[in-house]
Amino acid sequence: MSLERFSFNQATAQHWPLPEVVAGCVAAGVPGIGLWREPAAEHGLARSAKLVRDAGLTVTSLCRGGFFQADDWRAENLRAIEEAAALGAPELVLVSGGLPAGSRDVDGARRRVADAIGELAPHATAAGVRLAIEPLHPMFCADRCVIATLGQALDIAERFDPAVVGVVVDAYHVWWDDTVYAQIERAGSRIAAFQVCDWVTPLPEGVLLGRALPGDGCIELRRLREAVDAAGYLGPIEVEVFSAEVWARPGAEVLDAAIAGYLHHVV
Template sequence: MTGRREALRRFSFNQATAQHWPLPDVVAGCVAAGVPGIGLWREPVAGYGVERAAKLVRDAGLTVTTLCRGGFFTAEDWREQNRRAVDEAATLGAPVLVLVSGGLPAGSKDIDGARARVADAVAELAPHADAAGVTLAIEPLHPMFSADRCVIATLGQALDIAERFDPGVVGVVVDAYHVWWDDRVYAQIARAGKWIASFQVCDWITPLPEGVLLGRALPGDGCIELRRLREAVDRAGYTGPIEVEVFNADVWARPGEEVLSASIDGYLREVI
């Protein structure tokens, strides 16, 4: 048991991986499996109640590793939504709020301008996050999502913004699914160093399903060199949690306990 506990020391189960598993069951499953960390999402947490969720996780002895997500800075109410997200993260004890920037504004083709607006929005939000003790973590998404979901498409672009701030206030997310393809990713991970706020793993499968958002697989079921990425973030000085985060309809159709067990197996086999 001691060896397994040590092997899972950095493991975190992102609740999106078992999309239909109710929060109390996710928490109970993690405790039963010896999992120390959990990544939470705003929508299911809001449905359960933020304060209630915070107590549930705290009483179970779990660490909240991230809250997903803030960002989407093209929305009219982005200021209100992101300030609220920071406050929710603080209530939950989540040290990191993941930011997905949003795509191009409606009717615009100006991607440079859109990226500049992301930087401005992060700068505006940073003082509130700093006061709350929450790190804003900019997540680059694969370029195929640039138009509608995230104009920040590479780790380098995320760092160009994050490096303007103290790493305790603004950092970056290294998500295997979104960065594995980039021939500069290992140089950018080394550059990121103390700005790495979160490391998330899953795998890339082909052919992608019709809904590409659901194209992630459990670790070991695709083509990403997950251990190589983990070793790179380790060399860069990151010692924090490693979240398994998967969006996949076939995975979601399986019982939650089975998904958690398969996530752990893939993590032990392919990541550490």
């Protein structure tokens, strides 16, 4: 089986410096890499772009923009769009943010997300970057992401051209939803990114770090991959894992395990 669509999201090896991540991907025959803004900035935006470009890797996405409840959301997201363009990332992943401080108005927060994306869309178009709305599991609704289902993400994305605003299908966040396969079919060409990891129980105390490498949990990853394929998405498949246990392992070992899990449980 081929690694043609495989992309290694650098968050999966959180403590692996970017030059080593890039070198490891090249050595393993990995064609794509998902980048995060903070480590790219730490290495230097221009240096990071040159490093990845010179290695022949494709940047599959940049994480992240969003957090529209923050006072400085507009400036921060315009900066994120510029960074995505500089790094050659076709997609800027948007995590919408939770409720504003002191608010219980989740409907209002979702309207704010839609309005903010409408304001950002012309800037993203000019930069050649697609805004990719990522729904997060409902347990993150209050503090991280009021967009909790793929259907809610599509309700916003469908107001825009599919080339400008799309959605992220992240296995960790959507696998539980009994409507997810219908929503994937609905999404079609709006699927901007497909990310895989696994769900383990019991969840650790810090639930954000409750992910596992593909095959180590309970998600029907191949079924989800077949669904996004059937919907017309034939783009990169990113392995993205947040896990203290995984992060404690050497980066090269994590990459090898991510590849093995991908080959055995996703494709």
